[in-house]
Amino acid sequence: MKNKYTSEIIKEYEKLQETAKQEQQKRINEIYFKIPRIKEIDEQISSIGFKIATSIISKDIENVEEYIKMQSEKITDLKIEKTELLSRYGYPIDYMEIKYKCKKCKDTGFTENKYCSCFRQKLINRYYQQSNLRDILKIENFDTFNFEYYPNRPYNNESLTPRENIERIYAYAVNYTKNFDKLNESLFFYGSSGLGKTFLSNCIAKELLDKGKVVIYQTASNLMDIIRKSRFEDTSNTNELNELLECDFLIIDDLGTEPVTPYSYSELFNVINTRILNKKKMLISTNFHLNDIIQNYPERITSRILGHFTLFKFFGEDIRIQKKFKK
Numbered sequence: 033m034k035n036k037y038t039s040e041i042i043k044e045y046e047k048l049q050e051t052a053k054q055e056q057q058k059r060i061n062e063i064y065f066k067i068p069r070i071k072e073i074d075e076q077i078s079s080i081g082f083k084i085a086t087s088i089i090s091k092d093i094e095n096v097e098e099y100i101k102m103q104s105e106k107i108t109d110l111k112i113e114k115t116e117l118l119s120r121y122g123y124p125i126d127y128m129e130i131k132y133k134c135k136k137c138k139d140t141g142f143t144e145n146k147y148c149s150c151f152r153q154k155l156i157n158r159y160y161q162q163s164n165l166r167d168i169l170k171i172e173n174f175d176t177f178n179f180e181y182y183p184n185r186p187y188n189n190e191s192l193t194p195r196e197n198i199e200r201i202y203a204y205a206v207n208y209t210k211n212f213d214k215l216n217e218s219l220f221f222y223g224s225s226g227l228g229k230t231f232l233s234n235c236i237a238k239e240l241l242d243k244g245k246v247v248i249y250q251t252a253s254n255l256m257d258i259i260r261k262s263r264f265e266d267t268s269n270t271n272e273l274n275e276l277l278e279c280d281f282l283i284i285d286d287l288g289t290e291p292v293t294p295y296s297y298s299e300l301f302n303v304i305n306t307r308i309l310n311k312k313k314m315l316i317s318t319n320f321h322l323n324d325i326i327q328n329y330p331e332r333i334t335s336r337i338l339g340h341f342t343l344f345k346f347f348g349e350d351i352r353i354q355k356k357f358k359k
């Protein structure tokens with residue numbers, strides 16, 4: 033996976049590690065200032081550590097094993113005193129430890145000689161120009177989801193009110209992210225414009241990213257562009273393309289807005305089908321109605337979608353328009 037992004041990301045990790053160390057040092061200094069006894073304790077611990085290390089080659093100690101045991105007990109006592117002091121002063125007991133952004137790889141980008149999921153995600157964010165995704169997810173997430181936009185009165189011939197319907201979909205989505213690892217099921221959101229399909233996709237994306245899952249979010253037309261470009265222009269991008277098939281969760285937004293060509297169908301089919309075979313989950317959203325989809329896409333695509341995805345219909349009143357009226 034050698035490309036211009038990789039070296040950029042490696043530098044980013046070096047910075048992250050440095051920052052983590054600096055932040056830790058700041059916390060240590062703060063504690064030493066507020067609780068001087070802890071500084072003494074740390075000094076004692078390191079001096080005992082030194083004694084243990086040198087005892088092995090020392091000739092003056094008769095029973096080395098016994099000696100090491102005694103010294104280790106001293107260290108344990110000191111450590112207990114330290115944590116008691118920290119909590120008595122209202123600090124969490126791990127306050128003086130180093131804190132990494134990613135616990136899995138300790139901000140190195142690698143675990144067990146493989147790229148960590150956080151590394152893959154960084155690469156994807158660059159390659160798929162998702163760098164602004166994090167900002168959107170701060171605004172559009174399960175906590176900010178507003179049910180008020182969905183009227184709680186009968187709507188056309190639907191058996192549920194728009195409110196009841198969205199409550200059901202929301203609960204399903206929350207549960208989906210909670211049990212993500214156990215499920216082998218993809219989601220399909222359809223319905224008219226401005227009903228929160230993209231919003232709810234973002235809620236799911238955020239929850240999964242927070243869990244350390246590798247997520248790609250793209251509109252169908254961007255996705256087609258990316259595939260086309262890398263197929264015809266640059267062969268070094270095949271690894272990033274692989275992520276379309278490999279990533280934990282692929283969100284294809286606005287299906288139906290992509291330019292329609294036999295080529296785009298076959299690429300789309302390939303991605304969806306390969307992921308299904310590899311038991312990889314996806315979310316597709318569209319403002320097509322089911323009939324339109326059946327009419328517009330080849331049967332081999334629609335039968336896969338209808339067979340492997342759980343379908344959710346969004347209905348109600350366009351939230352974009354409601355927001356405008358409010359203003």
Ligand SMILES: Nc1ncnc2c1ncn2[C@@H]1O[C@H](COP(=O)(O)OP(=O)(O)OP(=O)(O)O)[C@@H](O)[C@H]1O
Pocket residue numbers: 172176177178179181223224225226227228229230231232286318319351352
């Ligand atoms: N539950 C919600 N709470 C607050 N704001 C919402 C909610 N759902 C949607 N919105 C806002 O309403 C607007 C339209 O929502 P969104 O883009 O998710 O609709 P959509 O169903 O994806 O529409 P389209 O089919 O046109 O893509 C956005 O500005 C979004 O932030």
Ligand SMILES: [Mg+2]
Pocket residue numbers: 229230231285286
């Ligand atoms: Mg949308």
Ligand SMILES: [Zn+2]
Pocket residue numbers: 134135136137138139140141142148149150151
């Ligand atoms: Zn990591």
